[in-house]
Structure formats: C-alpha cells, structure tokens
Amino acid sequence: xxxxxxxxxxxxxxxxxxxxxxxxxxxxxxxxxxxxxxxxxxxxxxxxxxxxxxxxxxxxxxxxxxxxxxxxxxxxxxxxxxxxxxxxxxxxxxxxxxxxxxxxxxxxxxxxxxxxxxxxxxxxxxxxxxxxxxxxxxxxxxxxxxxxxxxxxxxxxxxxxxxxxxxxxxxxxxxxxxxxxxxxxxxxxxxxxxxxxxxxxxxxxxxxxxxxx
Numbered sequence: 001x002x003x004x005x006x007x008x009x010x011x012x013x014x015x016x017x018x019x020x021x022x023x024x025x026x027x028x029x030x031x032x033x034x035x036x037x038x039x040x041x042x043x044x045x046x047x048x049x050x051x052x053x054x055x056x057x058x059x060x061x062x063x064x065x066x067x068x069x070x071x072x073x074x075x076x077x078x079x080x081x082x083x084x085x086x087x088x089x090x091x092x093x094x095x096x097x098x099x100x101x102x103x104x105x106x107x108x109x110x111x112x113x114x115x116x117x118x119x120x121x122x123x124x125x126x127x128x129x130x131x132x133x134x135x136x137x138x139x140x141x142x143x144x145x146x147x148x149x150x151x152x153x154x155x156x157x158x159x160x161x162x163x164x165x166x167x168x169x170x171x172x173x174x175x176x177x178x179x180x181x182x183x184x185x186x187x188x189x190x191x192x193x194x195x196x197x198x199x200x201x202x203x204x205x206x207x208x209x210x211x212x213x
Contacts, residue, residue, distance in 0.1 A: 033072040036094040036123050041197025042074050050201065050209035055080060057088075057209050059198075064091050066102055071095050077106055086110065087188065087203045097123050101153070104137065111140045118153045125173045125192060127159030152180040163191055165199045165211055172199060179204065 037043070048059040057080050064073035071093050078088035084106050091102040099120040104112030115138075119131035132154045139146040156176045163172040172193040179186050191200040199211040 031096045033070060033094045033096055036096060036099070037072050037074070039123060039194055040094070040099070040192065041195060042072075042092075042094070044074070048197065049212045051212040052207060052209040055207065055209065056212075057085060059088065064102070066091060066093070068093060073102060075106070084109070085203075087205055087207075088201060092120070093117060094123075099123065109142055112149075113138045113140075114151075120155050121157050121175065125157055125160075125175075125194075127157055127173065129157040131155045149181055154178040154180075163193065163199060165193065165196070166213065170196070170199070 042061055044061060044063045046061045048061075050057045050059065057078055060077045060079070062075045062077065064075045066073045073091060073093045075091050076089060078085040086105050089106050090104050091107075093100045093102045099122075101114070101118035101120055103114065114133075114135040116133065116135055118133040118135060121131060122129055132152065134150075134152050137149045137151055139149065154177070156178075158174040158176070160171050160173055163170055165172075170193045172191045174189060174191050177188045177190070179188070186204040188204045189200075189202040190198050193199050196211075200209070202208050
C-alpha cells in the first residue's frame with residue numbers, strides 16, 4: 001500500500017513540476033514590423049545628417065498619419081537649408097518581411113499618391129532581390145489637383161559589399177531605384193547598412209550625399 005501511495009505521490013509531483021516547467025517556458029520570438037524598423041534604423045523623431053559637395057541635408061523620421069494593420073509607417077522628410085527635397089521625401093510602410101513606398105513628397109505642399117503601394121524590397125535584404133510596380137500617381141499642389149502620372153518603379157538589391165561611413169568600415173547593400181515616367185527614365189542609388197539605415201544616396205537629380213553623423 002505504501003509503495004502505491006508513493007507512486008501516486010510521485011506522479012502528482014511529476015505532473016506539478018512538468019506543469020510548472022511548461023508555464024515557465026518563454027514563447028518563441030516572433031518577428032514584427034518593429035524589428036524591420038530597427039533593421040533599417042528608423043526611429044520616430046530621429047534626424048540623420050548627410051553631407052555632399054557643398055551641400056548638407058537632413059532627413060527627419062516621423063511616424064506617419066497613414067495606418068495599416070500589422071505595419072509601421074514612417075515619413076522621411078529631407079531638407080536642405082530648410083527647404084523640402086522632393087526626391088528624397090517619401091513615406092515608407094514596413095511589415096515584418098517587406099518595405100513598400102506608400103506615397104511621395106511631404107503631402108503638405110505637394111503630394112504624390114500611387115494607385116497601389118510600391119514594393120521596395122524584402123526583409124532581410126538579399127542581393128539579387130528585385131521588385132517592379134506599375135502605378136498611376138495622383139498629384140496635388142497646395143491641395144489642388146495637379147494631374148496624374150504613369151510610372152514604373154524598379155528596385156534591385158545588389159550583393160553586400162564594404163562601405164565606408166564617416167571613416168568607419170562597414171558592410172552594406174547598394175539598392176538601385178529606377179523610375180520610368182512617361183518617356184523619361186531616371187535612376188537613384190542608396191546604400192543601406194543593417195541597424196544604421198541609409199548611409200549614402202545618389203538622387204535622381206545626381207546629388208551625392210553620405211551620412212555625416
């Protein structure tokens with residue numbers, strides 16, 4: 001009888017300990033849009049300063065008014081001498097595994113709203129990844145209709161390569177962004193370093209800037 005009681009007691013203790021162990025286990029980590037933001041160095045309220053030949057440019061990061069489920073959306077406001085730089089002012093939507101371009105310009109004085117969100121690249125970055133999206137962009141100037149434009153946007157991620165940032169040797173991904181608008185084709189280049197964000201830009205206008213601080 002005693003052995004049976006001991007067996008029952010042992011079983012109860014074993015079940016209790018097993019239950020405690022199961023309760024104590026942490027759930028597996030699940031990637032989120034916040035992880036994508038960290039991967040790209042995007043933080044609400046942060047300002048990046050870039051320098052080029054006779055030019056200084058700031059990029060202010062702001063949480064956007066655009067909201068979509070399971071995403072984070074940031075406005076990147078580029079300025080030189082207090083004036084908006086249209087080519088590098090845009091809104092990005094981040095999900096757990098992708099980045100999309102949600103709209104162009106600051107949408108205060110000028111706004112470009114694409115007919116669908118434009119695929120930029122997948123997360124994590126991987127050399128050879130390419131995205132292409134055809135859109136109609138509705139334009140407004142100071143709240144007034146400024147017509148539409150038919151555009152094709154192609155993003156190509158190159159293989160990771162060494163890049164020097166403010167004297168520091170890092171590894172980054174060069175991304176080419178080709179925009180076809182009517183009969184005009186233009187290409188912009190930017191380099192992304194994990195957890196740092198965009199460290200170099202060559203704009204559609206040919207302006208070359210690099211992260212200064």
